[in-house]
Amino acid sequence: MIKDLSTGRSDALSFEASQLDSRLPLKVVGPGDATLDAPAEHADSQEEFCRVHLVEGTGGELTGETEQLLRSRLRSASLVLASGFATFLLWHLSLTKLATNLEFYTLLSHIAVTVALAGIGLSLCGKCTKSIASLRWLELAVFGLPIAFFVLIQFGKTVDMVENKDVHPGLSAVWLLPIFVYALFIPNAWQRAASVIGAMAAFPTIVTLGIAISNDAVGSILVENTSILVETILVMSTAAVSAVWGVHTINSLRTQAYQARRLGQYKLKRLIGAGGMGEVYLGEHQLMKRPCAIKVIRPEKAGDPKVLARFEREVQATAKLSHWNSIDIFDYGRADDGTFYYVMEFLPGMNLSELVRRYGAMPPARVIHLIRQACDALQEAHEVGLIHRDIKPANIFAAARGGLFDVAKILDFGLAKPMDDLEAANLTQEGTITGSPLYMSPEQATGDREPDARSDIYSLGTVLYYLVSGRPPFENEKPLKVLISHAHDEPVPPSVHRREVPDDLETVIMRCLRKNPDDRYQSAAELAAALDDCESAGKWKFADARSWWLEHDVLKEPADEPQQLVG
Ligand SMILES: Nc1ncnc2c1ncn2[C@@H]1O[C@H](COP(=O)(O)OP(=O)(O)OP(=O)(O)O)[C@@H](O)[C@H]1O
Numbered sequence: 001m002i003k004d005l006s007t008g009r010s011d012a013l014s015f016e017a018s019q020l021d022s023r024l025p026l027k028v029v030g031p032g033d034a035t036l037d038a039p040a041e042h043a044d045s046q047e048e049f050c051r052v053h054l055v056e057g058t059g060g061e062l063t064g065e066t067e068q069l070l071r072s073r074l075r076s077a078s079l080v081l082a083s084g085f086a087t088f089l090l091w092h093l094s095l096t097k098l099a100t101n102l103e104f105y106t107l108l109s110h111i112a113v114t115v116a117l118a119g120i121g122l123s124l125c126g127k128c129t130k131s132i133a134s135l136r137w138l139e140l141a142v143f144g145l146p147i148a149f150f151v152l153i154q155f156g157k158t159v160d161m162v163e164n165k166d167v168h169p170g171l172s173a174v175w176l177l178p179i180f181v182y183a184l185f186i187p188n189a190w191q192r193a194a195s196v197i198g199a200m201a202a203f204p205t206i207v208t209l210g211i212a213i214s215n216d217a218v219g220s221i222l223v224e225n226t227s228i229l230v231e232t233i234l235v236m237s238t239a240a241v242s243a244v245w246g247v248h249t250i251n252s253l254r255t256q257a258y259q260a261r262r263l264g265q266y267k268l269k270r271l272i273g274a275g276g277m278g279e280v281y282l283g284e285h286q287l288m289k290r291p292c293a294i295k296v297i298r299p300e301k302a303g304d305p306k307v308l309a310r311f312e313r314e315v316q317a318t319a320k321l322s323h324w325n326s327i328d329i330f331d332y333g334r335a336d337d338g339t340f341y342y343v344m345e346f347l348p349g350m351n352l353s354e355l356v357r358r359y360g361a362m363p364p365a366r367v368i369h370l371i372r373q374a375c376d377a378l379q380e381a382h383e384v385g386l387i388h389r390d391i392k393p394a395n396i397f398a399a400a401r402g403g404l405f406d407v408a409k410i411l412d413f414g415l416a417k418p419m420d421d422l423e424a425a426n427l428t429q430e431g432t433i434t435g436s437p438l439y440m441s442p443e444q445a446t447g448d449r450e451p452d453a454r455s456d457i458y459s460l461g462t463v464l465y466y467l468v469s470g471r472p473p474f475e476n477e478k479p480l481k482v483l484i485s486h487a488h489d490e491p492v493p494p495s496v497h498r499r500e501v502p503d504d505l506e507t508v509i510m511r512c513l514r515k516n517p518d519d520r521y522q523s524a525a526e527l528a529a530a531l532d533d534c535e536s537a538g539k540w541k542f543a544d545a546r547s548w549w550l551e552h553d554v555l556k557e558p559a560d561e562p563q564q565l566v567g
Pocket residue numbers: 036037039272273274275276277278279280293327344345346347348350351394395411412414
C-alpha cells in the first residue's frame with residue numbers, strides 16, 4: 001500500500017520532490033531507510049569542509065605539513081621583525097649623533113640585525129625545504145638577535161643613567177615585541193611556547209639585575225627604586241602569560257582544523273559532492289599518496305542506526321564485487337569521534353545524470369557502450385546474490401580509468417540486499433519504499449512482490465530511456481504519481497521525444513520496461529546480449545570516448561597541490 005505522504009498525511013513514507021520538474025532523480029524514504037536528500041550541488045567551500053568533525057588524534061607533531069607551516073610562519077616573523085627594525089633604524093639614524101663608541105656600535109648592531117632578519121626571511125622561500133632542526137636554529141636566530149640587540153640597548157641606557165646620575169630608565173616596551181611576534185607566528189605546543197616566552201620575559205629583569213650587581217652605582221639606584229624592578233617583573237609576567245594563552249588558543253584551533261582534514265591514514269582534500277547519506281571527498285592515502293574518494297557519513301546522521309546499517313551494507317555489498325565496472329573499495333573505518341567512512345577508488349569523470357544534464361541526451365552508440373558495461377557489473381552482483389535496487393543515472397559513473405574513457409562504474413550499493421534477506425528485511429514492510437521514484441520498478445513501487453534481479457533490469461531500462469531521450473519514462477510533480485505510472489501506465493516510446501532513437505534500441509528499452517518481470521530480460525547478461533545485437537553496438541569506441549572527454553575538457557582530476565594547515 002502506498003500513501004501519498006508528500007502532503008504530510010502520514011509519516012510512513014515521505015518524498016523529496018523538490019527537483020522532480022527538472023528531471024532529477026527523486027528519492028523516497030521510509031521508516032526502514034535513511035532520509036535521502038535530493039543530491040545537492042554542494043559548494044566545495046572550505047567552510048563546508050571544516051564543518052565535518054573528523055578526529056584521528058594525530059596533529060601537533062612535526063609532520064611535513066607542520067614543517068611547511070613553521071617555515072612559512074618563521075619567514076613572516078623574520079620579515080615583520082626586519083621591517084620593524086628597518087623603520088626604527090631610520091629613526092635611529094635621524095636621532096643618533098654617534099658621539100660615543102657605544103652609539104656607533106649600537107648603530108652597527110642595529111644594521112646587522114636588520115640585515116640578518118631580512119636575509120633569514122628571504123632565505124625561507126616558498127619552495128625550499130628545511131629540516132626541522134635547521135628551522136629551530138633559524139627560529140633561535142630570528143628571536144635571539146633582536147633580544148641580543150635589546151640587551152645592548154638596555155646596557156647603553158644604563159650607562160647613560162649612571163653618567164647622568166639619573167634614575168633607572170624603567171622597562172622598555174621593545175621587550176614585548178619578540179614575545180608577541182613569537183606567540184602569534186610560531187606554531188608550537190603551549191608548553192614549548194611557555195619555556196621560550198618565559199625566557200624572553202625574564203631577560204629584562206636578568207639583564208637589569210646583572211648590570212646592578214656588576215655596577216655599584218646602578219645597584220644603589222635600584223635599591224632606592226625597587227618599584228622599577230617590581231614593575232618590570234609584573235609587566236613581563238602578564239605579557240608572558242597572555243602570550244602563552246594565545247599560543248594555546250591558536251594551537252587548539254589549528255589542531256581542530258588539522259584533524260578536520262584527516263581521517264585515519266587519509267588526508268581529505270576537497271568535497272566532491274553530497275548525497276542523502278553522506279559526503280564524498282577527494283582524499284589521499286598519506287603514505288601511498290594514492291588519490292581516493294572517501295565517503296563519510298554525515299555527522300548529524302551518524303547517530304541513526306538505520307543510516308549506519310545502510311552505510312555498512314553499502315560497503316559490504318560493494319566489497320564483495322570484483323568486476324572492473326564496479327567501484328573498488330579500499331578501506332572502511334570509524335574515526336575516534338564515531339564518524340564512519342569508506343574509501344574507494346577515485347573516479348575522474350561524471351555520473352550519467354550530470355552528463356545528460358550538462359550535455360543532453362547521448363548518441364545511441366555511446367548509450368550502448370556505457371550500459372553494456374553496467375550490465376556486466378550487475379551480472380556479477382546478481383550472481384553473488386545482490387540486487388542493487390537503486391539503479392539510476394546518478395549511480396552509474398562514466399570514468400576515466402586505466403587510460404580508457406567512458407568506463408562505466410556502478411556506485412552506491414546502499415540499498416543492495418542479499419536476495420535471501422529480502423523476506424526479513426525491514427525495508428519491505430508495508431508502506432515502505434526505497435529507491436528513486438523516477439527509476440523504480442513497478443514491484444518496488446507497489447511492494448506487491450519482492451524485487452529481484454529483474455527489478456534492476458527495469459531500472460536499467462529507465463536509465464537507457466533517460467540517456468537516449470534526456471528524460472525519464474514518467475515525470476510528474478508528485479512522486480506518488482510517478483510511482484503509480486511505473487505500476488500501471490505504458491511508457492511513451494523514447495523515439496517520441498527524440499526521433500534519432502533507433503528501433504532496435506527502443507525495442508530493447510521497452511522490453512526492460514515491461515510491468516511483469518517475466519516479460520523483461522531475465523538477467524543482465526541477456527540484456528547485454530540484446531544490446532550487443534543492436535545496430536549501433538560497437539560504434540562508440542574507447543577512442544571516440546577519449547576524443548569526447550578531451551574535447552570537453554571536464555575531467556575532474558585530483559588536485560595534487562599540498563593542502564596547508566590553517567594559516
Ligand atoms: N568514487 C567516486 N569518485 C568520484 N566521484 C564520486 C565517487 N563516488 C561518488 N562520487 C560523486 O560524489 C557525489 C556524491 O555521491 P553520493 O553517492 O553520496 O551521492 P548520491 O548517489 O547522489 O546520493 P545517494 O547516496 O543518496 O544515492 C556524486 O556526485 C557522485 O557522482
